[in-house]
Every structure is written in structure tokens, then in C-alpha cells.
Amino acid sequence: MSALLGIENLRKSYGRSVVLRDFSLDVDEHDVVVLIGASGSGKSTLLRCIDLLETVDDGVIELQGRDITDPRVNADEVRSRIGIVFQSFNLFPHLTVLDNITLAPRKVHGVPAELARERALVTLERVGLKDRADAYPDHLSGGQQQRVAIARSLVNDPVLMLFDEVTSALDPELVGEVLAMLRDLKSEGMTMLVATHEMGFARQVADHVCFLDGGRVLERGAPEQVLGEPTQDRTRQFLRRIIEAGRL
Amino acid sequence: MSSAEDTWSPSALQRERDAYRKRQGLRSLLIAGLSTLVVGGALITAVVSAPGWERTRTTFFNWDKAVESFPAVLAGFWINVQVFAVSALCVLIVGMALAVLKTLRGPVFWPLRALATVYVDVFRGLPLILVLLLVGFGVPALNLTGVPTDPIVLGCVALVLTYSAYVAEVFRAGIESVHPSQRAAARSLGLSGPQSLRYVVLPQAVRRVVPPLLNDLASLTKDSGLISVLGAAIDAVRAAQIETATSFNFTPYVVAGALFLVLTIPLTRLTDRAARRYGAVPGGGHL
Ligand SMILES: Nc1ncnc2c1ncn2[C@@H]1O[C@H](COP(=O)(O)OP(=O)(O)O)[C@@H](O)[C@H]1O
Numbered sequence: 368m369s370a371l372l373g374i375e376n377l378r379k380s381y382g383r384s385v386v387l388r389d390f391s392l393d394v395d396e397h398d399v400v401v402l403i404g405a406s407g408s409g410k411s412t413l414l415r416c417i418d419l420l421e422t423v424d425d426g427v428i429e430l431q432g433r434d435i436t437d438p439r440v441n442a443d444e445v446r447s448r449i450g451i452v453f454q455s456f457n458l459f460p461h462l463t464v465l466d467n468i469t470l471a472p473r474k475v476h477g478v479p480a481e482l483a484r485e486r487a488l489v490t491l492e493r494v495g496l497k498d499r500a501d502a503y504p505d506h507l508s509g510g511q512q513q514r515v516a517i518a519r520s521l522v523n524d525p526v527l528m529l530f531d532e533v534t535s536a537l538d539p540e541l542v543g544e545v546l547a548m549l550r551d552l553k554s555e556g557m558t559m560l561v562a563t564h565e566m567g568f569a570r571q572v573a574d575h576v577c578f579l580d581g582g583r584v585l586e587r588g589a590p591e592q593v594l595g596e597p598t599q600d601r602t603r604q605f606l607r608r609i610i611e612a613g614r615l
Numbered sequence: 616m617s618s619a620e621d622t623w624s625p626s627a628l629q630r631e632r633d634a635y636r637k638r639q640g641l642r643s644l645l646i647a648g649l650s651t652l653v654v655g656g657a658l659i660t661a662v663v664s665a666p667g668w669e670r671t672r673t674t675f676f677n678w679d680k681a682v683e684s685f686p687a688v689l690a691g692f693w694i695n696v697q698v699f700a701v702s703a704l705c706v707l708i709v710g711m712a713l714a715v716l717k718t719l720r721g722p723v724f725w726p727l728r729a730l731a732t733v734y735v736d737v738f739r740g741l742p743l744i745l746v747l748l749l750v751g752f753g754v755p756a757l758n759l760t761g762v763p764t765d766p767i768v769l770g771c772v773a774l775v776l777t778y779s780a781y782v783a784e785v786f787r788a789g790i791e792s793v794h795p796s797q798r799a800a801a802r803s804l805g806l807s808g809p810q811s812l813r814y815v816v817l818p819q820a821v822r823r824v825v826p827p828l829l830n831d832l833a834s835l836t837k838d839s840g841l842i843s844v845l846g847a848a849i850d851a852v853r854a855a856q857i858e859t860a861t862s863f864n865f866t867p868y869v870v871a872g873a874l875f876l877v878l879t880i881p882l883t884r885l886t887d888r889a890a891r892r893y894g895a896v897p898g899g900g901h902l
């Protein structure tokens with residue numbers, strides 16, 4: 368298996384409700400895989416399992432060929448190689464933008480404060496927020512906060528980025544600036560797993576689209592195929608609902 | 616964008632509104648001032664014209680006696696200040712440790728968590744005066760070597776035992792008010808559990824509980840006066856008591872009270888300032 372991320376027969380349940388069952392998925396290096404599926408189909412749960420924020424019930428998750436679900440691996444080290452961005456940004460409100468970004472490099476990787484600061488400013492420049500380095504998250508717009516959150520997860524130089532509906536909490540006119548960042552990341556060759564309801568974005572950027580249903584990947588294929596000519600009834604139903612909601 | 620040639624001047628309507636607000640403000644001020652004068656005047660007249668006022672004045676507000684007792688009471692008050700400073704520091708440290716223990720998850724920490732829970736339940740439930748008497752007289756009675764018998768030290772221990780239980784609950788409320796997504800965000804960046812607590816959860820938790828925390832500390836300043844029940848420590852209250860016993864004049868108590876106010880009132884003002892500065896820390900990371 369040469370995939371960057373390989374998931375095999377993953378099972379995850381909360382109490383009696385099984386969210387993921389016999390779930391398998393491969394993501395190759397430099398690929399962008401988009402996850403779609405109804406609310407509650409387990410997209411967030413999957414991403415949280417990959418980032419080891421949840422313990423799985425069964426199955427294997429391999430990152431760069433190593434089983435990271437093994438209790439003997441250093442979970443903190445694994446997490447620092449994976450970046451995750453949440454729907455609700457989750458910036459640290461008591462820290463400035465700059466301190467949000469430099470916290471992990473300083474405390475986890477032991478980067479000297481001055482160097483961490485320089486690197487953070489470079490990253491902020493890239494996302495167009497250098498002039499807001501000393502602002503607190505609450506003084507930024509939603510789109511700016513989400514861009515800071517992405518910048519924060521990028522300073523660790525992750526090998527894999529996970530995005531969990533990162534535009535769902537944003538006003539429509541702010542969605543574009545965040546999606547533009549994801550496009551940039553793809554062009555730089557970042558491997559990404561993206562849960563989203565932005566079908567237009569999925570069409571343009573995804574290498575593969577996976578439709579999640581009943582705890583597993585029900586349908587997987589190129590975006591034109593899954594979004595255009597789905598083979599499964601459930602996928603068709605889901606897409607029809609999305610179209611009715613005016614999101615396609 | 617407003618430019619340099621923006622020559623706005625209030626419209627007639629706005630000027631009329633401003634004038635109205637000003638009139639209203641003046642009227643409120645006048646009413647407030649007048650009612651304060653009336654009520655205050657009535658109170659003073661009532662007290663001063665009371666049949667026992669002359670005697671009350673000489674027994675409680677005797678200037679000569681106040682001047683005479685001041686040095687002794689002040690010396691005692693210095694002990695209160697020291698007791699307060701040392702206890703407050705220990706209370707914050709022990710309280711924080713207890714709160715962190717109580718929020719630890721996982722079966723490994725069960726004994727620690729249980730211990731912290733029992734501690735808080737017991738010392739929050741016992742009256743302070745009882746803890747003071749038990750520690751102050753019980754510990755020396757044990758005759759253990761190496762254990763301090765100084766009543767001031769034992770008084771501090773009793774204060775810390777009781778107050779750290781209260782403060783632990785304040786800190787714990789703060790820790791639990793930080794949304795779990797903050798910890799998840801910290802962990803996802805590779806921070807360890809203790810690091811997430813130290814750099815992400817606790818700073819937010821502490822800022823949120825600054826007002827109730829300073830409230831407990833203000834209460835602690837006053838209760839530092841209770842160590843006088845241990846007798847040997849001559850704090851402000853005890854000093855006042857001694858001064859009173861010789862002359863049957865209660866002015867020294869008033870002097871001691873005034874000294875406590877000198878300490879607690881600035882602390883309360885500080886609380887308000889700190890609450891405005893830190894209490895309003897935005898939380899959660901949600902829109
Ligand atoms: N911490 C949790 N405890 C219990 N149930 C949960 C928890 N997190 C998610 N679930 C449940 O798991 C299912 C999948 O949720 P989620 O992964 O958030 O779906 P999605 O992101 O696709 O909308 C839902 O039914 C949800 O109620």
C-alpha cells in the first residue's frame with residue numbers, strides 16, 4: 368500500500384449508535400479527496416478519528432505506511448503531522464493572531480520565539496493578513512478567522528490537511544476567500560481530505576469525490592461522475608436535495 | 616470613508632434631541648442630589664437626636680481613645696495583612712491544584728479525583744470557626760514533633776483548608792466553561808494534554824473567574840480576623856479587644872473596622888477594574 372493515508376475496516380460508534388462501519392478509504396499523496404454526505408453521515412467523526420481526537424473501535428488508519436491507531440504510537444507527534452481546520456474556527460480567543468499561530472511551533476517543536484514569529488508572519492503574508500497579526504480573533508471577520516485557522520494548522524508543515532465544512536459558518540461573500548486558500552494549497556501539492564457542501568468547489572478542485580452513507584463510502588469516483596451521473600440511488604437523492612437547496 | 620471636506624454640523628432635529636438629553640440629564644442629577652440630601656439628613660438627625668447618642672458617641676467614636684489605641688490595633692492589623700497575603704497565595708495554588716485534579720479524566724486518576732472531591736465536600740461544608748478551633752487547638756494537642764504550633768501559622772492553615780475548597784470550585788467552573796472544541800484545537804496542533812491545559816484552557820478559565828475569585832479573596836481578608844479566637848495571635852481584632860477591656864470603651868473596634876475597610880475597599884475596586892479588563896474575554900471561538 369503506497370497511499371499517504373490508508374483507512375481499512377474502520378469502526379466507530381458512540382454508545383449504541385454506529386457512525387462508521389467497515390469504513391475503508393485511500394488518499395494518495397497530492398490528492399484532494401472531497402467527502403460529501405448528509406448531515407450526520409459521519410464526515411466529522413471520520414476526520415476526528417484520523418486526527419486521533421477520537422479513539423476508534425476497530426480497524427486501521429495508516430499514515431505514511433505506519434499504523435497510527437496503534438496505542439503505542441505517540442499521538443501528539445502524529446497530530447502535529449496532520450492539520451485540521453474546523454467549521455467553527457476554534458481560534459484561541461485569549462491569544463493574538465500571531466500567538467495563535469506560534470503556540471504550537473514554540474511549545475511542541477521548540478522553535479525559538481523570534482524564529483516562530485518570523486515564520487508566522489510569512490504565513491500570514493501569504494494569507495493576506497499580515498497587518499492583523501496583533502489583533503485578537505474576535506476583532507476579525509469570519510472569513511479572516513478561518514484563514515488564520517488554516518494558517519495556524521499550516522505552520523506545522525503537515526503532510527495531510529483535513530477540512531471539516533470550513534465554509535459552513537461563513538457568510539456567502541466570505542466563502543470565496545477561504546476556498547481560494549484551499550485551491551492555492553492544492554496547487555502547492557498539499558494532500559487534502561475535505562468535507563464540504565460546496566459542490567461547485569468539489570467539481571473544480573477534487574480529484575475524487577466520496578459519498579458517505581450508512582457508515583461507509585457508498586460511491587467514489589471523479590467529481591463529474593459522482594456529482595454528474597451517480598450510480599447509486601442514495602447519491603441521486605442526496606444531490607437532488609442539495610440542488611433544491613440551491614447549493615449546486 | 617470620511618474625507619477632509621466633510622463639513623457635517625448637526626441638523627436642527629439632532630440639536631433639539633441633544634438639548635432634550637441634556638435637560639433630562641440635569642433633571643436626574645438634581646433629583647438624585649436632593650433625595651440623597653433628604654435621606655442622609657434624616658438618618659443623621661435620627662441618630663444624633665436618639666436619646667443614647669451622647670453615650671454612643673463617647674463609647675464608640677471617642678477621638679482620644681482612637682488615637683491612643685491606634686498603634687496597638689495597627690500593629691495587630693499588620694498580622695492580618697500578613698496572614699491574608701500568605702493565605703491568599705496558598706489558597707490560589709491549592710485551589711487550582713484541586714480544580715485540575717477534579718477535572719482529570721480516565722480511570723488512572725480516579726483516586727486523585729476522589730480525594731479532591733472528598734476534600735472539597737468536607738471543607739466547604741464545615742464552618743470556618745470550627746476548622747480554626749480544630750486545627751488551632753487540636754494540632755498542638757497532638758504533640759507531634761516538627762509540626763508547627765504557632766497559632767498564626769495554624770490559623771493560616773485553617774484559612775487555607777477552608778478557602779481552597781471554595782476557590783477550587785470557582786476554578787473548576789471556569790475550566791468547565793471553556794468549550795471542549797478549544798482543547799480539541801490545541802490537541803490537533805500537537806500540544807499534549809498538560810500543554811493544552813496550561814496554554815489554552817487555564818488562561819481562558821482564570822480570566823473568566825477573576826470576579827468571583829476576587830470576591831472570595833475579599834472575604835478572606837475579613838476572615839483573617841477570625842484567627843483571634845486562637846488567642847495567642849494578637850491581630851487587629853484581638854488588639855482592639857484588649858484595648859477595650861481596660862477602659863470599657865469600644866472605639867478600638869471602630870478603629871479596627873476602619874483599617875479592614877482600608878484594605879477591602881481598594882480590593883473591591885480592583886475587582887471591578889479587573890472584571891472589566893479580563894472578565895469580558897470573549898469565549899468559545901464561535902461566531
Ligand atoms: N461526541 C459524540 N457523542 C455522541 N454522538 C456523536 C458524537 N459526535 C457525533 N455523534 C453522532 O455521530 C453521527 C455522525 O456525526 P458527524 O460525524 O458529526 O456527521 P457529519 O459531520 O457528517 O454531519 C451523528 O448521528 C451524531 O449525532
Ligand SMILES: [Mg+2]
Binds near residue numbers: 531
Ligand atoms: Mg460535521
